[in-house]
Amino acid sequence: MELPTGLSFERFLAAGERADLHLCRDAAQSRQVVVKVFRRPLADSELEIFPAATSRLIALSAHPSIATVHRAGTSSDGRPYIVLEYCSQPDLAETTARGPASVPEALRLLIRLCGALESAHRAGLAHGRVGIERVLTTPYGWPAMIGFDSDAVLRGRADTATTETRAADVRGLAVAAAELLTGRPIAESAAGSTHEDAIPVALESLILATLDAAVGTGPSAADFGHALQRIEADLHLPITHLDVGDVGDVGNNPDDPDDRTVLSSRSGEDRTVLVDRRDRAAGAEAAAPDETVLVERRGPGPDTAGADQADDESTMLARRSPRSPVEKDHVAADRAAAVPDGRRERYRPRAQRASPEVERLHIEQPVRRHDGPAARRRGPRVAVVAVITAGVVILGTAATVVAMVIGGGV
Structure with a gap:
């Protein structure tokens, strides 16, 4: 056949x-694609x-x-074609044939397919x-499901998702889960496997319950x-995100029983809204700003016995009572916050305490004495005098001894 513009045939x-699958190269994007x-x-x-x-498929x-x-x-002879991304990694069937997947890996993969x-x-x-066999693997390791291009979509009805077809898809996912965890086709799973001992009971029960569900019943993919x-959480594993997007005009499908949370306008008087503060009219009496605060709700006291209670929540929204003007970084001392049961919690200013008088004492600066160096200077002189005196005494004693010896000899 004649290839689409910009593609060159490789194999x-x-x-x-x-259909037939051809590997081609997109010269403009510099990538391989499957036609x-x-x-x-x-x-x-x-x-x-x-x-x-x-x-819709795109x-x-x-x-x-x-x-x-x-x-x-479409080609020149009227045959339709689709250009898909090329997944060069082994598909899920080839990976499972080599051996069963671990429980964390199987859970992560199945949750991603549930989102798809x-x-x-x-x-x-x-x-x-x-x-x-219809789950490929991208170069980044993510699953890539193929096969949404059925004849019913390309040639027939606009919507193919009915209650029965949705249940059949989820049942097919349960079959894929059993094959992932056992490493064998579902028909051979009854033979038993040593790996099945490691499968959590909750996961096995979920798969069996989905497989045993009656035709057209069972859980949705979500x-x-x-x-x-929940099984991941019970096993203390990282929770895999369930990627779900509302593609197309979902609201026009009357057979869609899924429970969703949507943003809608509020009705009635019970509401919480964000409002801007309006400027006061010129010349109007200045009043306190209208503020809403969270205050603690008191339990029913003896004075409120028999009163109707709006609800049993522990907190509620209450409005502050008007107060005197507030100066910058200072709140008036008579401010009071009203609470639902009528009690008042006042913010009393602290009593002004007199500052203690500080007794100032005059401390005279000590006089520094300078006799240290003089005493150090007199020390060597005394030592010299003592040495001379001792020398004189010794010399005198020696002279006396010599004189006595000489005199005795004569």
Whole structure:
């Protein structure tokens, strides 16, 4: 077939029941892409449906766990084609054939696939053939589900997500979970496996309950994902985010039973709103600003026995009573805050305490004595005099001894 503009053929990938897959290169984006060419040409009535159907697929493929659809079109012979992202990593079926996945890895993968299915269901699209062989792996390790481009979407009805098809998709996800955890097709799981001993009881019960649900019943994809998140929490594992987006006009689907939380306008008198403070009219009497504060609600006292209580919450919103003008960084001393039971909590100013008088004492500066150096100067003189005196005494004694000796000899 004639390739779309800007693509060059590299090699043939695979042939399926409905289409052929070709690996091509997008020169403008400098990347490899997969061109899925359907064998059966579109009829004239289907040519009108095809552009809107592929636009919905492109919008849905923005989900991180769905294979990206770059563009779509028809060839010169009327055959439709879709340009998909190329996932070079092994798909989930090849990975599972090598061995069962660990419990944390399986939980993380299944929750991401739950987000993909729930987003598709909210967009009015059902998969119809959920299985591990239709989950590719991106170069970043994320799952990429393929197969939303069924003939029912491309050639027929605008919405394919009914109660029965949604339940069938979730059941297919439960089959994929069993195959992930056992490493074998679901038909062979009855043989038993040593790895099954490590599967938590809550996870096994959830999978079996989903598989045993009657046709058209069972949890939604979001409920199944939330149950898996609770199992992660019980196992003290990081909680995987459930990526769910409202793609398409979900509000127009009357068969959508999902419980959602939406933003809507409030009605009635019981409301909490943010308002701006209005400037006072010129010449109007100055009044305290209208402020709302949180105050503690008192329990019913003896004086309130038998009174009707609005609710039993421990806190409520109450308005402050008018107060005198407030100066900058100073609150008037007679300010009072009113509480619901009539009591008043006053803010009393602290009593002004007289500052103690400080007794000032005059401390004279001590007189520094300078006799230290003189005493140090007299010390050497006394030592010299003592040495001379001792020398004179010694010399005198020696002279006396000599004289006596000489005199005795004569």
